[in-house]
Amino acid sequence: xxxxxxxxxxxxxxxxxxxxxxxxxxxxxxxxxxxxxxxxxxxxxxxxxxxxxxxxxxxxxxxxxxxxxxxxxxxxxxxxxxxxxxxxxxxxxxxxxxxxxxxxxxxxxxxxxxxxxxxxxxxxxxxxxxxxxxxxxxxxxxxxxxxxxxxxxxxxxxxxxxxxxxxxxxxxxxxxxxxxxxxxxxxxxxxxxxxxxxxxxxxxxxxxxxxxxxxxxxxxxxxxxxxxxxxxxxxxxxxxxxxxxxxxxxxxxxxxxxxxxxxxxxxxxxxxxxxxxxxxxxxxxxxxxxxxxxxxxxxxxxxxxxxxxxxxxxxxxxxxxxxxxxxxxxxxxxxxxxxxxxxxxxxxxxxxxxxxxxxxxxxxxxxxxxxxxxxxxxxxxxxxxxxxxxxxxxxxxxxxxxxxxxxxxxxxxxxxxx
Numbered sequence: 283x284x285x286x287x288x289x290x291x292x293x294x295x296x297x298x299x300x301x302x303x304x305x306x307x308x309x310x311x312x313x314x315x316x317x318x319x320x321x322x323x324x325x326x327x328x329x330x331x332x333x334x335x336x337x338x339x340x341x342x343x344x345x346x347x348x349x350x351x352x353x354x355x356x357x358x359x360x361x362x363x364x365x366x367x368x369x370x371x372x373x374x375x376x377x378x379x380x381x382x383x384x385x386x387x388x389x390x391x392x393x394x395x396x397x398x399x400x401x402x403x404x405x406x407x408x409x410x411x412x413x414x415x416x417x418x419x420x421x422x423x424x425x426x427x428x429x430x431x432x433x434x435x436x437x438x439x440x441x442x443x444x445x446x447x448x449x450x451x452x453x454x455x456x457x458x459x460x461x462x463x464x465x466x467x468x469x470x471x472x473x474x475x476x477x478x479x480x481x482x483x484x485x486x487x488x489x490x491x492x493x494x495x496x497x498x499x500x501x502x503x504x505x506x507x508x509x510x511x512x513x514x515x516x517x518x519x520x521x522x523x524x525x526x527x528x529x530x531x532x533x534x535x536x537x538x539x540x541x542x543x544x545x546x547x548x549x550x551x552x553x554x555x556x557x558x559x560x561x562x563x564x565x566x567x568x569x570x571x572x573x574x575x576x577x578x579x580x581x582x583x584x585x586x587x588x589x590x591x592x593x594x595x596x597x598x599x600x601x602x603x604x605x606x607x608x609x610x611x612x613x614x615x616x617x618x619x620x621x622x623x624x625x626x627x628x629x630x631x632x633x634x635x636x637x638x639x640x641x642x643x644x645x646x647x648x649x650x651x652x653x654x655x656x657x658x659x660x661x662x663x664x665x666x667x668x669x670x671x672x673x674x675x676x677x678x679x680x681x682x683x684x685x686x687x688x689x690x691x692x693x694x695x696x697x698x699x700x
Contacts, residue, residue, distance in 0.1 A: 283311045283591065286357040286416070288408055289364035289426070290316025290346065291323030293555045293574055298361075299331045300567040301580025303338035309588045316346040317353030323556070324348065330559040337565035350411050357416040359587055362408060363425045366400040367696060369552070373545035376538070378688045382681050385535050386543070389427045389477050390527045391675040392685045395654050398428050399666065399689075400696040402435045402658035409441045419626075421590055423583065424601075430476035431651050433601045434616040435659065444586070444628055445601025447476055447618065449522050451582040456506070457484050460499065461491060469620070472599045473608075473633050474522075476618050478647050480640060481520040492520070519640075528643065531675060548574065589623040597621060602628045610641055611648050646674045661699030663690065 287295060295316065302311055316331070318324045328346035335342055347353045354360050365372065375393030376386035387393050405426060412422055422443040424433050433445030450472045458465040463486055471483030471492075484492045495503060496514060504511040507523045509530065514520060527534055551573045558568045586598055597620035604615045607630045611617065621628040636644065653669035663686065670689070671682035694700050 283309070283358045283587075284313045284315070284356060285311055285587070286315045286317060286354045286360045288317045288350070288353065288360060288362045290353075291318030291320045291327050292363055292365075293323075293327070293552045293559075293571070294363060294579065295327050296330050296334060296559070296567050297571055297574075298580045298583060299334045299344075301584050302342065303335055303340045305581070305584050306338075306340055309584045309591070311340075311342045314342055314344045315353045315357065316344065317348070317350055318346070319348050321348060326556055326559040329562070330564065333562070333565045334567065350408065351415050354412050354420075355415045357412075357420055359421050359423060359590070360412050360416055361423045361425060361583060362405060364401075364404070365426075366397075366404050367693075369545045369549050371397075371400065371693070371696070372548070373543050374692045376543040376545055378692050379685060380535070380539055381688060382684045383535065384675060384681070384685065385527050385531055386538055387527055388544075390524060391673060392670060392689060394428050394477075395650075395657075395666070395669055395673065396689045396693050398431045398654045399658045400693060401426060401428075402432060402655065403698065405432050406435055406439055406659075409436055409439065409443070413441065423586060425579070425583070428476065428651075428654075429601050430616045430618065431655050431658070433476075434603075434614070434651070435655055437603055437616065438614070438655075445476065445616065445618075446582055446586055447599070447601065448579045448582050449477070449479060449524070450599035450618075450620075451578045451585075453481055453520070453522075455578055455581075457491075457495070460495070461486060466596065469597065470599065471620075473619050473636065474617070474640075474644055475647055475651065476601055476616070477522070477524040478644065479522045479618055480517075480525075481522075482634075493518075496520075528674065595622050595624065597631050598623075600628055602630060605630070607633050608636070608641075608644070610645055612652075615648050615652070643674065646672075650674070661697065663700075666690065 316328050324346040331344045372388050375388045375396050379386045379392040385391050388397050424445045426432050429445040429447050436443035454468050455465050458468045469485040483490045500511045504514045508526050554570050558564050600621050601616050601618050604611050604617045605613050619630050621630040650672040653672050657665035657669045667686045670686050676682050
């Protein structure tokens with residue numbers, strides 16, 4: 283298998299390489315092509331990747347290039363993991379919304395809209411190159427946020443694509459450890475939109491263990507998602523930690539105004555990691571990589587790629603077209619649910635009707651996502667304002683006007699239509 287990683291100079295990449303080395307029996311790979319415009323990062327990450335594979339006895343060849351066409355040519359699969367504007371843009375997304383009393387977050391709320399506007403056009407251009415130069419049946423696996431919006435853009439433009447997030451696999455691994463079973467024995471009732479999901483069941487050997495989990499470990503489970511135990515008890519499900527931006531918006535905003543941004547923390551971690559990657563004696567994934575985020579990213583990607591190569595038919599959580607799974611959403615909207623790869627495509631498992639409060643929030647965010655994608659593809663301040671105003675964390679017109687002005691000022695160099 284030939285795998286191209288667009289954004290291969292990311293400090294995340296050795297996490298992937300570590301997984302490829304450990305799980306070589308699950309996913310045989312002959313060649314890994316790292317594609318990135320940053321020559322310095324590409325050299326450091328590429329060198330680290332080659333040492334890691336050699337140390338593990340993995341035969342795959344790693345090459346690096348800034349030439350997208352060369353990088354994706356004849357690839358069997360292309361994984362996209364880029365960040366337009368880097369950590370500087372992320373820091374802006376996490377701070378300018380505070381001026382209008384909104385949370386700053388890179389995928390949720392006003393910052394998430396900014397990221398979508400920067401990212402979608404770039405990913406669509408990359409996808410066109412993949413369409414022309416990768417193998418005809420090559421898949422695009424999108425790990426680039428906001429995953430739901432980006433994946434829908436790819437599908438809307440006719441690309442063979444699926445979105446991937448590590449939230450579900452993180453829950454699966456934690457619950458497997460809690461119950462003392464292998465992770466593949468745990469099946470999650472994971473449902474929602476990317477970064478707006480709930481775990482409605484935790485099934486082991488045919489039994490839903492979630493009620494017992496909430497009864498016996500409520501404080502622990504609530505603490506892991508940073509939400510009040512009484513909220514989880516009332517919901518009867520486990521929200522992802524991204525739901526904190528909705529369920530505890532004002533509390534999060536107070537915290538954000540007194541703490542460094544996540545981007546600032548990530549910058550420091552990346553500096554440390556790049557220094558380690560430059561050390562030619564470093565041949566194993568450094569412990570510092572755990573602080574970078576993306577836990578279990580490699581396992582999620584490898585399991586998905588293996589399934590797409592015919593390696594397994596067990597359901598895995600992905601971002602794919604709704605096609606009636608959530609009947610209150612359009613069929614072409616992208617949802618995040620367990621799905622099986624079958625007959626060359628992903629087939630979602632049935633989902634029981636959602637309770638009204640969950641369905642209402644999903645509907646509202648889905649409406650925002652559709653408007654955000656329209657703004658990202660077609661441009662125009664009016665479209666941005668409409669999407670901003672539709673987001674459940676904004677709504678008020680005056681607030682949306684001010685946030686739109688801030689967004690456009692901070693992102694002028696990235697918005698080709700502005």
